[in-house]
Amino acid sequence: MIFITGGAGFIGANFVLDWLASGDEPVLNLDALTYAGNLQNLATLVGDTRHIFVQGDIGDSSLLVRLLAQYQPRAVVNFAAESHVDRSIHGPGDFIQTNIVGTFRLLESVRAYYAQLPATDQQVFRFLHVSTDEVYGSLAKNAPPFAETHRYEPNSPYSASKAASDHLVRAYHHTYGLPVLTTNCSNNYGPYHFPEKLIPLMIVNALAGKPLPVYGDGMQVRDWLYVKDHCSAIRCVLDKAERVSAYHPCRGQVQLPAVSGVQQQPAR
Numbered sequence: 001m002i003f004i005t006g007g008a009g010f011i012g013a014n015f016v017l018d019w020l021a022s023g024d025e026p027v028l029n030l031d032a033l034t035y036a037g038n039l040q041n042l043a044t045l046v047g048d049t050r051h052i053f054v055q056g057d058i059g060d061s062s063l064l065v066r067l068l069a070q071y072q073p074r075a076v077v078n079f080a081a082e083s084h085v086d087r088s089i090h091g092p093g094d095f096i097q098t099n100i101v102g103t104f105r106l107l108e109s110v111r112a113y114y115a116q117l118p119a120t121d122q123q124v125f126r127f128l129h130v131s132t133d134e135v136y137g138s139l140a141k142n143a144p145p146f147a148e149t150h151r152y153e154p155n156s157p158y159s160a161s162k163a164a165s166d167h168l169v170r171a172y173h174h175t176y177g178l179p180v181l182t183t184n185c186s187n188n189y190g191p192y193h194f195p196e197k198l199i200p201l202m203i204v205n206a207l208a209g210k211p212l213p214v215y216g217d218g219m220q221v222r223d224w225l226y227v228k229d230h231c232s233a234i235r236c237v238l239d240k241a242e243r244v245s246a247y248h249p250c251r252g253q254v255q256l257p258a259v260s261g262v263q264q265q266p267a268r
């Protein structure tokens, strides 16, 4: 089975639903059910024994150790995060706690789990960290999309905390040999999007005849990807990527350039 964190949130829930719609490999889903987590997103899975939901925190090491030992996953996909930029500006503490400390505790538990796996299971095991292209800062007008080689320039407590988690993930490969994958996707839109995010907020306000709130001078440039394309890209990376790589799911395709000397593989 695979072990998903944050699978009751926007992207995680889409991933779990798509995963179980396209195969029978079970999913262990750990989610703290913060304001952003909503089990209604997974209502169609009630009674489906392929989906095991556990309410809990990625920072809870003893819970993680117990779940890993009990379910023996072949991969961990980390969606769990505090993800809203505006909230990170008003209260960065939760972002530091979940995105940095939580990812660190998850990595530590997975490292211990991985160390005791038989060599054949270690060969296939992957830790996939779902990150964001916001770690690269802002795009200039008419600039090409971010690439894996772009310099890290986080501008908000959210993106700084995700950047820190990316660095930890990378370090766990280089220091401990954990097979890690990182995806740095652009903004997503689609089903189960939390209403406070830009696209649903604009739609809901427009339908209600309310003003459409523009951020700053409204000139920021962002790249958008349909959430189901992002989920396909993550499945593709999980399936095909080498042991340590970073990828940008972008515009419905997975670009698979080599990083850190890793061999390039074609997308399916």
Ligand SMILES: NC(=O)c1ccc[n+]([C@@H]2O[C@H](COP(=O)([O-])OP(=O)(O)OC[C@H]3O[C@@H](n4cnc5c(N)ncnc54)[C@H](O)[C@@H]3O)[C@@H](O)[C@H]2O)c1
Pocket: 005, 006, 007, 008, 009, 010, 011, 012, 030, 031, 032, 033, 034, 035, 036, 037, 038, 056, 057, 058, 059, 078, 079, 080, 081, 082, 083, 084, 098, 102, 130, 131, 132, 133, 162, 184, 185, 186, 187, 188, 189, 194
């Ligand atoms: N939404 C986007 O446009 C976007 C784009 C690129 C990358 N990402 C990344 O994708 C991931 C998922 O984003 P999302 O938009 O689905 O976020 P979300 O805020 O909708 O969902 C996050 C989920 O994580 C859970 N969670 C939060 N803290 C937790 C903790 N300590 N332990 C366990 N669960 C916890 C929440 O309950 C929620 O279900 C995040 O890591 C985010 O940085 C998001």
